Every structure is written in structure tokens, then in C-alpha cells.
Amino acid sequence: GAVVSQHPSxxxxxxxxxxxxxxRSLDFQATTMFWYRQFPKQSLMLMATSNEGSxxxxxxxxxxxKFLINxxxxxxxxxxxxxxxxxxxxxxxxxxxDGNNQPQHFxxxxxxxxx
Amino acid sequence: xENVEQHxxxxxxxxxxxxxxxxxxxxxxxxxxxxxxxxxxxxPQLIIDIRSNVGEKKDQRIxxxxxxxxxxxxxxxxxxxxxxxxxxxxxxxxxxxxxxxxGTGTSLTVIP
Numbered sequence: 159g160a161v162v163s164q165h166p167s168x169x170x171x172x173x174x175x176x177x178x179x180x181x182r183s184l185d186f187q188a189t190t191m192f193w194y195r196q197f198p199k200q201s202l203m204l205m206a207t208s209n210e211g212s213x214x215x216x217x218x219x220x221x222x223x224k225f226l227i228n229x230x231x232x233x234x235x236x237x238x239x240x241x242x243x244x245x246x247x248x249x250x251x252x253x254x255x256d257g258n259n260q261p262q263h264f265x266x267x268x269x270x271x272x273x
Numbered sequence: 274x275e276n277v278e279q280h281x282x283x284x285x286x287x288x289x290x291x292x293x294x295x296x297x298x299x300x301x302x303x304x305x306x307x308x309x310x311x312x313x314x315x316x317p318q319l320i321i322d323i324r325s326n327v328g329e330k331k332d333q334r335i336x337x338x339x340x341x342x343x344x345x346x347x348x349x350x351x352x353x354x355x356x357x358x359x360x361x362x363x364x365x366x367x368x369x370x371x372x373x374x375x376g377t378g379t380s381l382t383v384i385p
Contacts, residue, residue, distance in 0.1 A: 164316070190371050201362065201377045202317070251316050255371050261307050262373055264316035 159185050162254050164265025172273055173244060179237045179268045181252030187232035188254035192262060193225070196249045208235050242272045275300040277365050279376025287384050294379045296363035297345040303365040305372070306346045308337060311360045320361075321348070353383045366377050 161184040169177050181191060190209050194202040206222075208214040208229035216222045224246075226238040235254075239246055249269055253262040276299040286292050296306075309317035323330045323337045323346065330337050334353075339346040348367035350357055360380050364373040 162316075171331075192373075199380075201375050204372065208370065253316075260371075261319045261322055262371075263319065264309070266316045267314070269314070272322075 160261075160263040161185055162188075162252065162263045162265040164252050164268055166268060167266060168269045168271075170271045170273065171242065174241055175272075177239045177242055177269075177270060179239075179252070181235045181237070181248055181254065183233045183256075183263070186254075186256045186263075187261075188235075188256060189232070191229055191235040192253045192255075193227060193235075193237050194251045194253070196251060196267070200247075202251065205237075224241055228251045239270065242270070244272045246270065247272045249267040274373040275303055275365055275367075276384075277363060279363050279379060281379060282377065283382075285381045285382045286385060288353060288355060290353055292348075292350045292353050292357070292381055292383075294361055294363070294381070295345060296303045296347070296365075296376050297343075298365040298374070299344065299345050300365070300367065301341075301344065301379045302367045303374075305366045306337070306339060307364050307366075308335075308348050309362045309364065311362065311378075313359075317362055334382045353381075355383050357381060358383045 163182045165180045173237045193205045205218045205220045214227035229235040251267040253264045279295040280342045307322035310320045311317040360378045363376040366373045
């Protein structure tokens with residue numbers, strides 16, 4: 159149980175393109191979903207927290223107009239990297255939780271490469 | 274806010290030996306401590322967790338200990354196998370929030 163599916167697993171695109179990443183909880187309803195960014199050999203950096211039906215809460219230094227998050231249902235959250243540039247290249251990972259003080263269940267990440 | 278420190282950053286052990294990874298936290302309100310294993314190119318996977326009302330939890334070759342007074346918790350892997358090689362992250366969270374505060378990770382290599 160507690161499976162989180164993230165799609166796509168890898169994206170390569172040109173600078174200026176907008177990229178959408180989907181995160182789905184397959185067998186549970188996710189009250190909250192999280193989006194992280196991970197640089198090589200580093201820990202997970204929380205970008206934003208989203209609750210179904212409400213606006214995402216962004217961490218300090220994360221541009222909300224650059225990284226658009228939508229959490230339209232209890233099983234789906236999307237992250238759109240708008241007008242992506244090479245510095246946006248990274249490993250993006252989502253996670254979902256089904257209640258307070260419960261483990262986060264992670265997707266397998268999306269490797270984004272902007273040329 | 275919470276600050277989680279993790280040591281060591283890298284660890285190499287011979288197959289069959291034990292591995293221990295330690296984390297400390299700063300917020301005494303933290304009461305949930307999960308451990309995640311991340312293999313290359315994949316997302317972190319929960320391997321074991323512990324809540325503040327217990328001092329130790331074991332699941333086959335993996336165990337976690339918690340010392341609330343000293344604010345530290347540790348992951349113990351016994352009889353290590355090459356497939357245990359990965360990056361391990363500890364985390365801490367509280368009842369009042371869903372946010373996890375992650376350690377900086379430990380890259381474990383098990384040498385056959």
C-alpha cells in the first residue's frame with residue numbers, strides 16, 4: 159500500500175519550455191502533498207506544501223510564479239516549471255501523506271534537464 | 274525551527290558487518306522519526322520509523338533507537354548485504370505539522 163506515482167520520470171527540453179510533472183497517490187487519499195528538489199549528492203530541499211483545494215505554501219526563496227503547484231484532488235498534484243532555464247535542471251520529487259504525523263510516501267522523482 | 278544533523282556522510286562496511294547512522298535533532302516537540310533509503314535515480318523509500326513513546330523498534334535486520342533526553346536517534350543495520358548500499362536519510366516531525374525535517378544523508382557502501 160501507500161504507492162505514489164510520479165510522471166514523467168525524465169524530461170529533456172529546450173530553454174523557455176514549460177514542463178508539467180504529475181504526482182498521484184494510487185491507493186490512498188493524500189491530504190497533503192509535498193514537492194522537493196534534490197541536487198546531486200545532497201538532501202531533499204522542500205519547495206512547497208500543498209493541500210487539496212487550497213493554495214500551496216512555498217518555502218522561502220522558491221518563486222511561486224516559476225513553480226506553479228495545483229492540488230485539484232485528493233489523489234493528484236501537479237508541479238509546472240514555467241519558462242524553464244538550464245538552472246532549473248534538477249531532480250524533482252513529490253511525496254504524499256494521508257494524515258497528520260504520518261510517514262511521507264515518495265514518488266520516484268523526475269529528472270528534468272533543460273538544454 | 275527544527276535542525277536535524279546526520280553522521281557520517283559516508284560509510285563503508287564489509288558485507289556481513291553492521292552499520293550505524295546517527296541523527297540529532299533540536300526541537301523537543303519532534304515526536305516522529307522516519308528513516309528513508311534512496312537508491313540511485315529513485316525516490317526515498319520508508320524503511321522504518323519510530324515515535325517518541327518508544328525507545329527502540331526492530332524489523333528484521335534493521336533497528337532504530339531513540340533517546341529523547343539527548344535528542345538523538347540511530348539506525349542500525351546488521352548483517353549488511355550489497356543491496357543495502359544506498360543513501361539513507363533520517364527525518365523528524367511533530368504532531369502539529371506535516372513537514373519533515375531531513376538530515377543531510379549518509380551514503381552507505383557495502384563491500385562484497
